[in-house]
Amino acid sequence: MVAVGLLGGLAGLLAGGRVHTPAGPTDVDLSLRPSWTGGTQLQIPPLGALDLDTHAGPIRIRAQVAELHLKPATKLVENAGDTDELTDRIAEQIWRGVVKMMIRAAVVALVAAFLAGLVVFRSWRRALASMGTAAGALVLVLLTGWLTFNTNSLAEPRYTGLLANAPQVVGDSRNVVDRFTAYRAQLAHLVGNISQLYAAASTLPTYEPDPATLRVLHVSDIHLNPAAWNVIKQVVTQFKVDLVIDTGDLMDHGTKAEDKFAADISKIGAPYVYVRGNHDSRGTQAAVARQKNAIVLDDAMKTVDGLRIYGAGDPRYTPDKKTGDDYVTPQQMAATGSALAAKLRPTTTPPDIIAVHDPNETRSFTGLAPLLLAGHTHQRSTELLPSGSRLFVQGSTGGAGLRGLEHEEPTPIELSVLYFNRITHRLQGWDDLRLGGLGLTTAQIERHLEPKPDRPITPPAPPSPAPAPAAPSTTPATRPATPPATRAP
Numbered sequence: 001m002v003a004v005g006l007l008g009g010l011a012g013l014l015a016g017g018r019v020h021t022p023a024g025p026t027d028v029d030l031s032l033r034p035s036w037t038g039g040t041q042l043q044i045p046p047l048g049a050l051d052l053d054t055h056a057g058p059i060r061i062r063a064q065v066a067e068l069h070l071k072p073a074t075k076l077v078e079n080a081g082d083t084d085e086l087t088d089r090i091a092e093q094i095w096r097g098v099v100k101m102m103i104r105a106a107v108v109a110l111v112a113a114f115l116a117g118l119v120v121f122r123s124w125r126r127a128l129a130s131m132g133t134a135a136g137a138l139v140l141v142l143l144t145g146w147l148t149f150n151t152n153s154l155a156e157p158r159y160t161g162l163l164a165n166a167p168q169v170v171g172d173s174r175n176v177v178d179r180f181t182a183y184r185a186q187l188a189h190l191v192g193n194i195s196q197l198y199a200a201a202s203t204l205p206t207y208e209p210d211p212a213t214l215r216v217l218h219v220s221d222i223h224l225n226p227a228a229w230n231v232i233k234q235v236v237t238q239f240k241v242d243l244v245i246d247t248g249d250l251m252d253h254g255t256k257a258e259d260k261f262a263a264d265i266s267k268i269g270a271p272y273v274y275v276r277g278n279h280d281s282r283g284t285q286a287a288v289a290r291q292k293n294a295i296v297l298d299d300a301m302k303t304v305d306g307l308r309i310y311g312a313g314d315p316r317y318t319p320d321k322k323t324g325d326d327y328v329t330p331q332q333m334a335a336t337g338s339a340l341a342a343k344l345r346p347t348t349t350p351p352d353i354i355a356v357h358d359p360n361e362t363r364s365f366t367g368l369a370p371l372l373l374a375g376h377t378h379q380r381s382t383e384l385l386p387s388g389s390r391l392f393v394q395g396s397t398g399g400a401g402l403r404g405l406e407h408e409e410p411t412p413i414e415l416s417v418l419y420f421n422r423i424t425h426r427l428q429g430w431d432d433l434r435l436g437g438l439g440l441t442t443a444q445i446e447r448h449l450e451p452k453p454d455r456p457i458t459p460p461a462p463p464s465p466a467p468a469p470a471a472p473s474t475t476p477a478t479r480p481a482t483p484p485a486t487r488a489p
Helices: 002-016 070-078 080-121 124-147 151-155 166-170 180-201 227-238 256-267 282-289 330-344 359-365 401-405
Strands: 018-023 026-034 040-044 048-052 059-068 158-162 214-219 243-246 272-274 294-296 300-304 307-312 353-356 371-374 381-384 390-393 413-420 427-435 442-449
Touching (some): 002 026, 002 080, 002 124, 026 080, 080 124, 256 282, 256 294, 353 359, 359 371, 359 390
Parallel strands (some): 040 059, 272 294, 307 353
Antiparallel strands (some): 018 026, 026 059, 214 413, 381 390, 413 427
């Protein structure tokens, strides 16, 4: 009876949990779907989907934009001041649709469970027992969703999308080189399109960047990919970025012929803070320093737009994988970082950001700044260290250059917009951007919030000095008596 009640109730829930409702300038189809993780998904064909971790449980709410009414949508774009009023109206319309869908789904689920019990057992009592089982399951699902509801989910949406015309834009393997210019432009336009959609489709009640927010773009490991410049320029414009921080590996081999690649830095339109990576030579560093908007940090600290930034170049130069220095151990890199951190520790005015290329070296600066930036691994990650410092490792903004094609899937292009409070200089949140690697036009933007932006930062205790060696004794040493000879067994 329990099994029949659950199966019948689930079938009724999915069949009845559908409703068509207006939402501002669009019509939206709401439905319920089985899911292990719960949550809510807004589908916007053909652009992609917006995922929200709203709740846990076996049921997922799905909202799909079915139709866009042209005149109201045009009015919305032309009159940006009406956005707040429209947001309230959309929220009310969606809420009414959700309530209507839940009531309809519950009624159909109970009826379906009763009919299933009646058909299987041919008994009114057992049919009622099956319906009671379905009712209990419904209450459990609703309680789970209610108790696990995440109010911050609206502030941390994830947008994914795939352009339908990607093959026409990029071309096949035979002409991808000929169409590379079009691909570069398409990536830049893709960033603009998804960021506009991201801003319009997500309301951020917990944290919304305002014009007074300081915006920093973190890039790393461009590896001589010219497509990265198009993307960086578009993000700087679209997100109103105040400055860019590059944590190294701008080049691939660090040769003199590659120095010309650094000329595009002057076209970025924002201050460009740079630290040398292990694939960048001293010549690379000099080429970057020649750009009018570039700020090169090599064991130095500068104040840029009010932020105190300390940076140090990578001690290695590894233009290829055969270079012996490429096999420096993580422990050796940590020791190098510790030596630099020891010099920085007595500074009376600590930095707001520390930028170093290798995360193994960066960890040695824990507790000396609220935010530690690195790259090198070509895999984005973030970690809150015990000292209170946040270690932020950026992926490859250049899709790791040509070596990004060595894997089965091209290495994605990754960069992040960091939002700082201009008064406290503390990180408030960040947007992670991820674009498909060479030949792909997929895109994703994901927002994260700093849970405790004003948390205390605890500097590590300096290492205690080694004990002084004991003074030599003035008493002459006495030679021990020679033991008597013993016979070997």
